[in-house]
Amino acid sequence: MLSQTVEYALRAVVHLASQAPQGCTTDEIAEATLVPRAYLSKVLQSLRRSGLVNSQRGIGGGMTLTKTPQELTILEVVNAVEPVQRIRTCPLGLATHGVRLCPLHKRLDNALAMVEEAFASSTLADVLNEPTLSKPLCEFPSTMAPHRG
Amino acid sequence: MLSQTVEYALRAVVHLASQAPQGCTTDEIAEATLVPRAYLSKVLQSLRRSGLVNSQRGIGGGMTLTKTPQELTILEVVNAVEPVQRIRTCPLGLATHGVRLCPLHKRLDNALAMVEEAFASSTLADVLNEPTLSKPLCEFPSTMAPHRG
DNA sequence: CCAAAATTGGACAAGCGAGTCCAGTACCTG
């Protein structure tokens, strides 16, 4: 139900947030998150166009977050690459309803609202600081994070 | 976030549930739900293969639900055409985790779980009997349901 | 200035979702 691109974008952003603020190159992110390099660069471009990351070319360049992990929510990342489409008007286009959804679509939209709310209330900092044995992108226990080469 | 096919399947099933138990033809459902006829027939075939509807060819034939609206949940319909894919193991395939999800994927899966739960706890009867002015598939106020021709 | 590092953008391909069309098959009625 969540697209592959959303998954990739979240991995990339979580990895960026877990690194020092100087940022990472696309290759570094790709290696750490196991996302295909060439496709990841497309996803990152999309995040850049949405203003979630800055990019810097050339030696020493790479990607950086434009916000702190405390300020960036999962929802913002999801919406940057594939916006959560709430159901605001009757999908059958029946004028009788306008904004009043029928019971079916009200329930569907409620589910979407719950997802939206859950995503909006999780910041990247929440994800990174959650007390757990497993670091966000797995691989290593929380104490042995790899550092930038 | 919900596919068009899921939307169509739900419309079809809700319409079937709102009709007399003798069922409807594909054409009738298509007309009532504003779903393209030829595609709807594919969706209905899929519902039949999942055992949610029975089909009958020939004059007087059509589609019928195999359960009462009280027994049929939104989740069953959704799962028949596009199963809710919970995240059960680390999508990065990292063996370190096995079933333990990292904080990121735990949150994503939580959202999916909420949706699953919301869908599982809504039966078609719930949808049809909800006290509201708008009938499920819109078009008419609750008292002037069109009947089978 | 040159070369290496890094992002950017476009072209391309495979696969899937959505949708159409049509021939085939089963069923009922007369």
Place this chain on the structure above:
DNA sequence: CAGGTACTGGACTCGCTTGTCCAATTTTGG
């Protein structure tokens, strides 16, 4: 049995998602 009704299944199209590859561009460092 004939003919109309209705579902079934396959072939096909179109566009989007995922993914690859490469040439162009920007930036830094020697």
